[in-house]
Amino acid sequence: MYKAVVIGGSAGSFQVITKILSSLPKDFPLPVLLSLHRLKHVRSGFVEALSIKSKIPIVEPYDKETIKPGRGYLAPSNYHMYVELNKRIALSTEEPVNHSRPSIDLTFETAAQAYRDKIIGIILSGANRDGAHGLKKLKQLGGTAIVQDPNECQVRTMTEASLKLTSVDHIFTTQQIINFLLKLK
Amino acid sequence: MVLTDQEVNYFINTIRNTSSYDFSEYSEKSLKRRLQKILIDNNMDLVALINKLKTNKDFLEKIVKDITVNTTELFRDPQIWQTLRYRILPKFSGNRNINIWHAGCSTGQEVYSMMILLNEMGMLDKAKIFASDLNTDALEAAKKGIYKYRFNIGYLDNFDKVIKENPYNYDEYNDVSYDKYFKIDKVTDTIAINDFLKKKPIFRQHDLVQGGNLYFAKFDLILCRNVIIYFKYSLQNKVFKLFHDHLYTNGYLVLGMHETMLGEITSRFEKKGQAYRKK
Structure with a gap:
């Protein structure tokens, strides 16, 4: 029944993301939208680093690219990544939101509007509050909201901000997130 | 403030009917976001905005400018x-x-x-x-x-990569001084392009x-x-x-x-x- 997964992460999320991506099978039935903050000076090489362990292909999409199942779409460095209602990627260089570009909030909010109750949103470790509003919108529109267990996070600020704003469906460890995703058909 | 698609269309039609500008083929998500930001920045609701657009040409020109995104950098990418x-x-x-x-x-x-x-x-x-x-x-x-110098953005790194280094020949290095093209003033935090x-x-x-x-x-x-x-x-x-x-x-x-x-x-x-x- 689900049509997409959207994941937001910041400081301390890289290993978690890598672990999740390495656990998904090649024929994973959904697209995985990734809105991840990166350090200012590390602008390239990120997609390659994620691709090493991932069995699904990871791309930094082009603007207007059609979203397909079984692929990972990483918000390109220095762009916001939106989902249009026709399930295409839209990129933007508008000013950073809460000092972030990509903004996790914007990816979550637009993905939620496109996929309504057919999306799973996952917020991971991070040192800021980005993603909290986006996850709230996603939950309001009927999506399934998951937050990484703050006790497991390297930096718990982002997950706690999300939990404060939204009553989520699940608080999961990395392994539980993986188990949940593997059960999807 | 969340706008509906109809409200965005109302805005688009107003602009189109009162000026030579046409946003009807702009990407929906970013246009909606820009418009929402404009309403917040001007502390107006959509009806008030539309009324002012219809009667005030200078205001319309200002709003058109605010719709456009102006991100750019020296030697971006x-x-x-x-x-x-x-x-x-x-x-x-x-x-x-x-x-x-x-x-x-x-x-x-x-x-x-x-x-x-x-x-x-x-x-x-x-x-x-x-x-x-x-x-x-x-x-x-x-x-x-x-321009704002904003030393942390990495303009000068980009300048070095493009002007000083050659990715196809690592032995090559052109020691070009920044002064040749612009003056950096760290006090006023500016880069001024040479005349x-x-x-x-x-x-x-x-x-x-x-x-x-x-x-x-x-x-x-x-x-x-x-x-x-x-x-x-x-x-x-x-x-x-x-x-x-x-x-x-x-x-x-x-x-x-x-x-x-x-x-x-x-x-x-x-x-x-x-x-x-x-x-």
């Missing part, structure tokens, strides 16, 4: 500049003239980056530089050529939606980077057609790092990375 330096511009080095159009030049950083590169390649004198944008405030800033560069470009207001060729010229190279991401597919294709019409055969169109050409128009270009050569 060094890979593209390296491609220009070592793969594209050398093809024109034997020409008597080279015409370059920066379509959607914003505040001009890309224009000056190009001229710095051309000067290092000994091609600046034969170049004609045309630069256009919808936003006249951005054009005025482009003419002034004074000899500022004199050269022909800056003009131009709306890609309306099309037309404001320079009555053909071009060897058109740069249009991170502009068409704000357009719907239908408008993108019109703009590509416009560029095709105004390029010389074997001229190049260069897009942003994450922009691409789709559909039938692609058959009229040969794609090489972010550069499209007109067949």
Whole structure:
């Protein structure tokens, strides 16, 4: 029944993301939208680093690219990544939101509007509050909201901000997130 | 404040009926976001905004400027500049003239980056530089050529990668001083472009939606980077057609790092990375 997964992460999320991506099978039935903050000076090489362990292909999409199942779409460095209602990627260089570009909030909010109750949103470790509003919108529109267990996070600020704003469906460890995703058909 | 699609359409129609601007083929998500931001910044609701747009021309012009996005940097995406330096511009080095159009030049950083590169390649004198944008405030800033230095952004790293280093030959290093092209003032946090560069470009207001060729010229190279991401597919294709019409055969169109050409128009270009050569 689900049509997409959207994941937001910041400081301390890289290993978690890598672990999740390495656990998904090649024929994973959904697209995985990734809105991840990166350090200012590390602008390239990120997609390659994620691709090493991932069995699904990871791309930094082009603007207007059609979203397909079984692929990972990483918000390109220095762009916001939106989902249009026709399930295409839209990129933007508008000013950073809460000092972030990509903004996790914007990816979550637009993905939620496109996929309504057919999306799973996952917020991971991070040192800021980005993603909290986006996850709230996603939950309001009927999506399934998951937050990484703050006790497991390297930096718990982002997950706690999300939990404060939204009553989520699940608080999961990395392994539980993986188990949940593997059960999807 | 969350706007419905109908409300956004109401705004689009008002602009279209009271001015020459037309946002109906702009990307929905970013247009909606810009409009929401405008309402918050002006502390207005949509009805009040629309009423003021209908009666106040200056206000309308200001709102049109606020809709446009003006992100740009010196030597943004060094890979593209390296491609220009070592793969594209050398093809024109034997020409008597080279015409370059920066379509959607914003505040001009890309224009000056190009001229710095051309000067290092000994091609600046034969170049004609045309630069256009919808936003006249951005054009005025482009003419002034004074930018926030913001040392943490990495402009100088990009300058070094494009101007000093050669990715195809690691032994090569050109020790070009920044002073040759701009003055950095850390107290006022500014980079000021040197006068000899500022004199050269022909800056003009131009709306890609309306099309037309404001320079009555053909071009060897058109740069249009991170502009068409704000357009719907239908408008993108019109703009590509416009560029095709105004390029010389074997001229190049260069897009942003994450922009691409789709559909039938692609058959009229040969794609090489972010550069499209007109067949």
